[in-house]
Amino acid sequence: MSDVVSGSDTEAKGGFDAARIQEVKAWLVSQFDAAGKDVPEFDYTPRSIAHLHKLATISQAKTQAAGIVANDFRQKAAEYHSQAARIREILEAVGLAQESLPANVVSSAQVLASMANLLNIRDTELSSFLVAMGDISLRKTGVEEKRAKVEKDSRVLLDYTRKAIQRLTYLKRILAQLEDEVAPCEAQMENWKTNLALMISKEREYNQRYANYKALLNRVGYTPEISHGVLVEMAEHRKDLEKKTKPILDTLRSYQDLPPDKALAVLAIEDKKRQYAAAEKYLEEVLQSALAST
Structure with missing residues (x-):
């Protein structure tokens, strides 16, 4: 292909393009090695290099961000494990280990933990439950208000739709009636056209007679005083x-x-x-x- 970039052409275009191509190659090798596959052969064109470099930059940024988040989760997990071990030692020291507790107490504790996770609270304090329940109540009230508003709007739209259907039915009936009256109206219009042509001819005839009578009166010396x-x-x-x-x-x-x-x-x-x-x-x-x- 004419736009294929070879090694010598890349060196001729400057170190920046060569460095970009090396970055793209290194990124492709790392991605395909992670998948256990070889990098396929393809032509390095300026367009493909620019597109792959953009993808590599985005991928590296997301990989770095994911690594930071993963390290944070690992650190939190280690802290939670250490805290859980400490709490377990304290409970065993006071005789409240999970193995020594009755089954109903264990199930109640599990239900309480599930509710805490469901309410998205960090502890099982009563105040936290009350705040979470209040937040849920407020959300429920908001949802009910929105639902009432949506139902009201739905009723209004349903009323508008019903009226529109009635008007559409009326207009269809009027249209059918008008279509039935088209033929008689056309015949009447043709009759009117014929009568109009006759009236025009009569008008011309009467105008000619009027002109003749007027000329005759002028010829015999008629004046408006002789009425x-x-x-x-x-x-x-x-x-x-x-x-x-x-x-x-x-x-x-x-x-x-x-x-x-x-x-x-x-x-x-x-x-x-x-x-x-x-x-x-x-x-x-x-x-x-x-x-x-x-």
């Missing part, structure tokens, strides 16, 4: 005037049957002309007043 109400009022005045002028016209027609008299005819004609002019003036005043009021 339907004004025309009706003028027609009523016209009827009144016709009623008033009808006797005069009848009189004029009766004069046509008389023998011709030039002087009387002139006078009669002048009189009728004055009456006719007065009637036209009255009609004009009525029209003017109607237009002004509108």
Whole structure:
């Protein structure tokens, strides 16, 4: 391989890399010798050297720490053995050796020692038992409080879950109902589209008619003052005037049957002309007043 590090290459890279490789080799030999096996052959690459050196450093640190702890345990064990021997000598001197004690006393002492180990206390004093029991009671209270809280939260979550299931069921029912109504709504929408197209065409037609009628009104001189109400009022005045002028016209027609008299005819004609002019003036005043009021 191209990244294989040989002995000459290692020397070329400096004493630090060579020292690191020697440390790795020594650590591998010690580990495999402890397991009763030979170190397998492999290529020492920069990456493998760095990884193995890291593992060796961690392993040596942990081995050193384990050795310190093991020495401490050995020292404590020796102290416990010496203390046990001393206590045994004292008990034998006062006649309280384990062999001379009744079986029930030995079993009680073993139960007491088991309880002390279970409660994790260093002696069998009553105060130590009371403190341990109090600590257990406090832990029990804390566990019960946590359990009550968890049960309360569980009930709340169960209620939320039940409500969520109910809402999900309702939404599913609404969804099914909406899916059933899709086809009728689509048909109705198509009908509305058709009607909308017809209405648009009618609107265009009506707009064209409106434009035509407007042009026609402009062409004949229609103004907003000439409204339907004004025309009706003028027609009523016209009827009144016709009623008033009808006797005069009848009189004029009766004069046509008389023998011709030039002087009387002139006078009669002048009189009728004055009456006719007065009637036209009255009609004009009525029209003017109607237009002004509108």
